[in-house]
Amino acid sequence: MSLLHHSLSALFEPVRFGGLCLPNRIAMAPMSRWASPDGVPGQDVADYYERRARGGVGLIITEGTYVDDPAAGPDTTVPRLYGEESLAGWSRVVGAVHRSGGLIVPQLWHLGAERGSSPTLNPAIPSVSPSGIAPSGAKVGRPLGNQGAIDEAIASFTRAATNAVRAGFDGIELHGAHGYLLDEFLWSRTNRRTDRYGGVPANRARFPAEVVTAIRAATGGRLPVIFRYSQWKNADYTARIAETPRELAALLSPLVEAGVDAFHASTRRYWEPAFPDLDGPDGELSLAGWTKRITSRPVIAVGQVGMDNDFDAAFRQDGESAIASISPLLDQLAAGEFDVVALGRALLADPNWADKVRAGLWDQLVPFRSEHRTILW
Numbered sequence: 001m002s003l004l005h006h007s008l009s010a011l012f013e014p015v016r017f018g019g020l021c022l023p024n025r026i027a028m029a030p031m032s033r034w035a036s037p038d039g040v041p042g043q044d045v046a047d048y049y050e051r052r053a054r055g056g057v058g059l060i061i062t063e064g065t066y067v068d069d070p071a072a073g074p075d076t077t078v079p080r081l082y083g084e085e086s087l088a089g090w091s092r093v094v095g096a097v098h099r100s101g102g103l104i105v106p107q108l109w110h111l112g113a114e115r116g117s118s119p120t121l122n123p124a125i126p127s128v129s130p131s132g133i134a135p136s137g138a139k140v141g142r143p144l145g146n147q148g149a150i151d152e153a154i155a156s157f158t159r160a161a162t163n164a165v166r167a168g169f170d171g172i173e174l175h176g177a178h179g180y181l182l183d184e185f186l187w188s189r190t191n192r193r194t195d196r197y198g199g200v201p202a203n204r205a206r207f208p209a210e211v212v213t214a215i216r217a218a219t220g221g222r223l224p225v226i227f228r229y230s231q232w233k234n235a236d237y238t239a240r241i242a243e244t245p246r247e248l249a250a251l252l253s254p255l256v257e258a259g260v261d262a263f264h265a266s267t268r269r270y271w272e273p274a275f276p277d278l279d280g281p282d283g284e285l286s287l288a289g290w291t292k293r294i295t296s297r298p299v300i301a302v303g304q305v306g307m308d309n310d311f312d313a314a315f316r317q318d319g320e321s322a323i324a325s326i327s328p329l330l331d332q333l334a335a336g337e338f339d340v341v342a343l344g345r346a347l348l349a350d351p352n353w354a355d356k357v358r359a360g361l362w363d364q365l366v367p368f369r370s371e372h373r374t375i376l377w
Contacts (some may be wrong), residue, residue, distance in 0.1 A: 020261075028342065028344075036078065046092045065109055066080045075121060107228070114179055129184045131198075174227050178230055182208045265300065306346040322367055
């Protein structure tokens, strides 16, 4: 136990993301809630995030928030980062979190072809993506055809970022994972373009990198930018945007050059090797570890932290997760594989997880149950 407590202290050391100084290494992972009618986050949303800040979380990453594009997403109850009512709601959320000593960034979300063909929000607007192909392989909506369409898509992210500044957020996270628009450009299966935005990895990374560049320019380079990416997709847990570390470097390097301050490497299980076919220690390194090695930027790790089964248990009616040891997590943190760890279900079940762990109150942690998935407190 003394060794665990010695390692545990590293979890509560400060870390800097660009100009943002986190008080500890614990983040709240973004989790969709569908609890903002007409895209406006209410007082219940403010209370929900404020409780996690009060419970000791160093950085809160909000649920996915639609950018200012009518084709960004399909649901009317997902919050938006545009419109005066929505921005006023987010200002209340930010104020509540700040009063409790927390930091908070919105996750900027554009679903691309994953929006589907029958959206509830703006049903007359077709979904857009690099090539009109969803991660499942189905043809959905239309491609972002000419440079004007590309530029307008970039502008939608830029407007959302400047709105984040207006609302008082401490930075932003770009959702470039799980088969959504930015990821659809990164992945060769959904990006069939033959222009400067398709083909080799550096070209596939061009659109996300241009989004980053535009946001940095519009905000004077002062707004910290986190980029979330993944290998897996909602439709395919075995998908890979990069088969080798070299290919991964070719995808991530343009994002570094564009000004990403930190990366959020989304995995189902944080400890699993990213490229297990490699020999020696390289074959044991996690996706977060490879991201850190390639980019030299701060990295957030995520995936089944403190839980004994995968996140999809949260979507089963009787889904439960027992509390699991975080000793492997502490070992990887001590080895420098990543800088911050993001928790999802653990913080849904127990808003005071960070403070309890810091105090060594392991027996007081609350296990996750399926009803926590939709909880509003």
